[in-house]
Amino acid sequence: MYRKKFMEEAIKLANECFETGNGGPFGAVIVKDGEIVGRGRNTVTADNDPTAHAEVNAIRDACKNLGTFQLSGCEVYASSEPCPMCFGAIYWARPERIFYGASCEAAAEAGFQDTFIYDELGKPIEEYSIKTEQRDGELASKTFQKWKNFDKRIDY
Amino acid sequence: MYRKKFMEEAIKLANECFETGNGGPFGAVIVKDGEIVGRGRNTVTADNDPTAHAEVNAIRDACKNLGTFQLSGCEVYASSEPCPMCFGAIYWARPERIFYGASCEAAAEAGFQDTFIYDELGKPIEEYSIKTEQRDGELASKTFQKWKNFDKRIDY
Numbered sequence: 001m002y003r004k005k006f007m008e009e010a011i012k013l014a015n016e017c018f019e020t021g022n023g024g025p026f027g028a029v030i031v032k033d034g035e036i037v038g039r040g041r042n043t044v045t046a047d048n049d050p051t052a053h054a055e056v057n058a059i060r061d062a063c064k065n066l067g068t069f070q071l072s073g074c075e076v077y078a079s080s081e082p083c084p085m086c087f088g089a090i091y092w093a094r095p096e097r098i099f100y101g102a103s104c105e106a107a108a109e110a111g112f113q114d115t116f117i118y119d120e121l122g123k124p125i126e127e128y129s130i131k132t133e134q135r136d137g138e139l140a141s142k143t144f145q146k147w148k149n150f151d152k153r154i155d156y
Numbered sequence: 157m158y159r160k161k162f163m164e165e166a167i168k169l170a171n172e173c174f175e176t177g178n179g180g181p182f183g184a185v186i187v188k189d190g191e192i193v194g195r196g197r198n199t200v201t202a203d204n205d206p207t208a209h210a211e212v213n214a215i216r217d218a219c220k221n222l223g224t225f226q227l228s229g230c231e232v233y234a235s236s237e238p239c240p241m242c243f244g245a246i247y248w249a250r251p252e253r254i255f256y257g258a259s260c261e262a263a264a265e266a267g268f269q270d271t272f273i274y275d276e277l278g279k280p281i282e283e284y285s286i287k288t289e290q291r292d293g294e295l296a297s298k299t300f301q302k303w304k305n306f307d308k309r310i311d312y
Contacts, residue, residue, distance in 0.1 A: 089207045
């Protein structure tokens with residue numbers, strides 16, 4: 001069930017981000033059983049970390065607090081529509097649902113490339129604007145065979 | 157220019173990942189001017205961090221080593237085709253090119269959900285398997301107006 005107070009907290013974090021000089025205007029919280037279990041602000045510029053988006057930081061914080069690499073039964077509240085990196089991160093964390101505030105078109109108007117990256121991922125790989133090529137695929141795939149035969153494997 | 161020795165290093169890291177119990181069978185290196193400037197192993201299970209894929213870890217390592225949040229002029233070598241999260245991370249880091257080894261179909265055969273997440277991101281948001289909704293978009297978008305008017309803004 002959507003609760004506005006959690007979105008307000010995500011928006012508060014978004015405002016704090018740039019007012020304190022940490023990064024872009026994005027915030028996120030992770031909620032479990034009606035309680036906030038993780039918080040994230042965008043810290044890209046402060047941490048010199050292009051992956052430090054609010055949702056990624058919130059997922060890391062929640063996983064650390066809960067001692068798990070899966071956010072089963074959790075809800076993600078993000079002040080803005082997650083970019084492909086953050087949606088990917090959310091999928092790997094496997095929460096129950098996502099609420100987001102501003103659309104990625106609104107983010108694009110403010111100068112962020114979210115819609116551009118969504119468009120890129122819809123193209124055939126040879127048309128990506130960052131030139132992307134497969135090399136030594138056979139050699140690299142041998143690792144998966146070793147993984148499948150590895151008896152102490154931790155699946156995730 | 158592709159250099160096999162860097163792919164071999166990425167594959168070596170991929171093997172080390174699970175043999176040392178850190179995470180899945182994935183490795184990546186970041187190369188600048190013919191030198192490795194960042195390394196990453198998948199550490200999802202060891203770090204309880206679903207975002208700790210090899211490429212994300214390698215980008216973070218390279219950015220830390222270079223003191224920047226942009227990987228201009230760098231090449232990414234990944235033992236396996238980056239998932240949407242990692243492609244997003246790579247796009248935000250803006251390197252010059254990407255070489256990957258195993259395909260994401262090979263990763264899917266080994267039990268990883270890369271192709272599933274690619275398929276999800278191609279769907280309309282209301283069809284996502286993790287229920288995703290926009291709420292309070294107008295309230296959340298106000299933050300972008302503040303950001304645009306903020307005089308100490310660091311664009312990225």
